[in-house]
Amino acid sequence: MEKKVVYIAGLGLIGASLALGIKRAHPNLTILGYNRSEASRIIALERGMVDQVTDDFASFAPIADVIILALPIKQTKSYLDILARLPLKDQVLVTDVGSTKAEIVAHADQVFQDQAVRFVGGHPMAGSHKTGAAAADETLFENAYYIFTPSSQTKAGSIENLKELLSGLRSRFIEINAEEHDRVTSQISHFPHLLATTLVEQAVAYGEEHPLANRFAAGGFRDMTRIAESEPGMWTSILLSNPHAILERIADFKERLDQVAETIQADNQEAIWTFFYEGRKHRQEMQIHQPAGRDSAYHLFIDVPDKEGVILEILQLLQGISLVNIHINEENREDIHGILQLTFRQAEDQKRAQELIQKATSYTVLAR
Incomplete structure (x- = not known):
């Protein structure tokens, strides 16, 4: 790629990880960074994510060939307004990373009308519960869907x-x-976050009268509510920038729950069985088992004995295999298949690890 200047505004998890990924393929590019927090600017410089940093957004924009706005949705719109008033390079390429797109794309079309600016809406569908430049990971977006939403400002070749x-x-x-994009993500991304948080709040309220509910919360509850730990400000912006689609999903879900309730009240065993059977069948048919980002994880559950050194023993067997996470399930094993949970990003790593553990030990290993 010819020598270009890339300007990333926002050096949080997404922006800093983008910088690392860009550097990996194009080490000779000049990458400039903007962030209000001094801590993230220092980390980005020290780790070589960027070549220069600033706390004045407008200062680097005029010399950039590509500008990436890795900012919250509302802030992205205000920074598009700023860019529209600056003397930018002819045919500068501007993109964003917002989780909703219609509002941002419409705004970009408006502010860049009749300007020599190429705008492309962008949404990398990956993330983490960690935040800030310190959490940056050049592998964050591997196998993840990176969605582009063209606008009237998306010129040929952009x-x-x-x-x-x-x-x-x-x-x-x-x-x-x-x-x-906004309709689809309201169903498979936005509504699940809303549902996960509602489920947590329901469990907390229920736990006031039934304290054992929190202690007995097992694999199913844990897996369904993991995303409730996401950053509140980001999800507030997402819900308020895509309200119609999300409200429609809520109404649809209410109707489905009412149908289940009616089936239970009618003591309709056949209908209840069909409900669970169809749900299992449809999930198995979905593409969610294919590699498509961080949430497409591959797990091993290992039934290990409670003795000193057993986890170290397992990890030594897996040297050279990339692990995403290690989790020790101690409290409740109702619907998990082992006390030690290992998570991999690639199915090949999961398969190789399972083979190594089964060959070297007598532990029961289940892949999921």
């Missing part, structure tokens, strides 16, 4: 330019309409 720039992320690039 998306191809972005794909080349972001090739080091090793993502799965896809283009869709901004409105359709």
Whole structure:
């Protein structure tokens, strides 16, 4: 890739990880960074994520060939306004990373109208419960969907330019309409976060009268509510920037719950069985088992004895295999298959680890 200047505004988890991924494929590019927090600016410089940093957003924008706004949704819109007033390079390429797209794309079309600016809406569908530049990870976007939502400002070749720039992320690039993006993500991303948080709040309230509910919360509850730990400010912005689609999903879910309640009240054993059977069948048919980002994880559950050194024994067997996470399930084993849970990003790593453990030990190993 020819020598370019890339300007990343926002050096949090997403922006800093983008910088690392871009550097991996294009080490000779100049990457400039903006962040209000001095701590993130220092980390980004010290780890070589960026070549220069600033706390004045407007200062680097005029010299950039590509500008990436890795900012919250509302802030992204205000920074688009700032860019529209600056003397930017001719045909500068501007993109964002917002989790909703229609509002941002419409705003960009408005502010850049009749300007020599190429805008492409962007949404890398990956993340972590960690935040800030300190949590940056060049592998964060591997196998994740990276969605582009074209606008009237998306000139010919713009998306191809972005794909080349972001090739080091090793993502799965896809283009869709901004409105359709928001409808789809309301179902598979936004509503699940809302549901997870509601489930946690319900359990907490229930636990006031039944304290054992919190202690007995096992694998199913844990897996369903993990995303309730996400950053509140980000999800407030997401809900308020995509309200119609999300409200429609809530109404639809209420109707489905009412149908289940009616089936239980009617003591309809056949209908209840069909409900669970269809749910299992449909989930097995979904593409969620294919590699598509951080949430497409591969787990091993290992039934290990409670003795000193057993975890170290397992980890020594897996030297050279990339692990995403290690979890020790101590309290409740109702619906998990082992006390030691290992998580991998690639199915090949999971398979290799299972083979090694089964060959070297007598422990029961279950892949999920």
